[in-house]
Amino acid sequence: MIYLDNAATTRTKPPAVAQAVLEALSSYGNCGRGGHQGALSAARAIYETREKIAALLGCPRADHVCFTQNSTQALNIAVCGLLGPVDHVISTDLEHNSVLRPLYRLRDAGAAVDFVPADSRGRLDYCGFERLLRPETKAIVCTHASNLTGDAVDIARVGRFAREHGLLFILDASQTAGVLPIDLAAMGIDVVCFTGHKSLMGPQGTGGLCLREGLEIRPFTVGGTGVQSYSEAQPGEYPTRLEAGTLNGHGLAGLSAALDFLSETGIARIHAHEDALARRFYKAVRDLPGVTVYGDFSAPVRAPVVTLNIGDLDSAEISDELAERFGIATRPGAHCAPRLHRALGTEEQGAVRFSWSYFNTEEETAAAAEAVRVLAREALEG
């Protein structure tokens, strides 16, 4: 199987990840529950993981890295914990449902939510942020890169706009943490929500939020913390404030090993490899008769995603052909990105997404391009 569905999850992980999880499974106690070696081993590994995430994402304090199961949970915590029914929020058409649904729920509770539009090629109109600004606007919630097209948002520009207007900036880094540079402090970001299992190359069930200092987030869940046990209220200090219940220590041990790999390899090198493969594929398929590729490839910085359709064929059918005949794993359908599919005019057809990781090769990329060429020719021949 040629795995090109890395925007959904990276299937191939650095070998040290599985080894770290295995060792954790056979040795860890529960972080913060007791002072024996098993509990301390888990607590040390989790704390080290906080330090590594803080270093990667420009978070000034390791104790302001709070772990969750995934980005979706992190985004729910940020949206529900910072925003309320009297607020106005600006988001974009590029968003995944992990951003959209918490915002729609907030809107249903009374808040106002507006979306910076994407054009029919999926490009964001940055003037929309200014146009949508209101006196009661409290926050911008947006993705760093579309999971559908790979187009990246200029988050430094959005961060400057947020700072100029006193807005909170909540960033969904699901598609970019580990592959594009993110600096919470330097880019004017208040919250970075990340997942561990995509470009960070860690296990599923890991993710979290990085917070700037001084941010007051209402906890989404409350419960056992291993500290301040006679307090009726959830402790107010981070990360405990947002981490009720047992953490995924085994998964975080794997994420820690993945972060070591990222650090040793360098995310610039990782992105250069993935970007080169994605652009090579794009160049091979963009002019094929009947093939439509979505997204802006003139942009110098983008996530390693190429999404296309062949004629008016169902994207699910194309993806199934790719898997069954050519052994190539892709993702068809809506990709949990309904607003961008509407903007692109692909609501009914969906689209076939190819997405790369550091472990993909030129040979795999060439084979995928050849498969698209064959399917496009067959489509023309009817």
Add this chain to the structure above:
Amino acid sequence: MKQRTEKYVVTFRTTAGAMAMEAACSAAGLPGRLIPVPRSVTAGCGLCWAAPPESREVLEELVIKKRLDVDGIYAIIL
């Protein structure tokens, strides 16, 4: 049971705070270890840093320098 001696004990509001203390002490080569918080300090649970009393000054300097999330500092017999 072990022989009781005077200890310098630092408590924290979070487990992350305790782990930051351990990491900072380890990096600086300072003595001590994490133990469950004794009831003579506070009822409940959690970890605290227990160290020889003569290390008090350097530990307090470290706490300030590293902005460690300390809840309390105690001199007790353990």
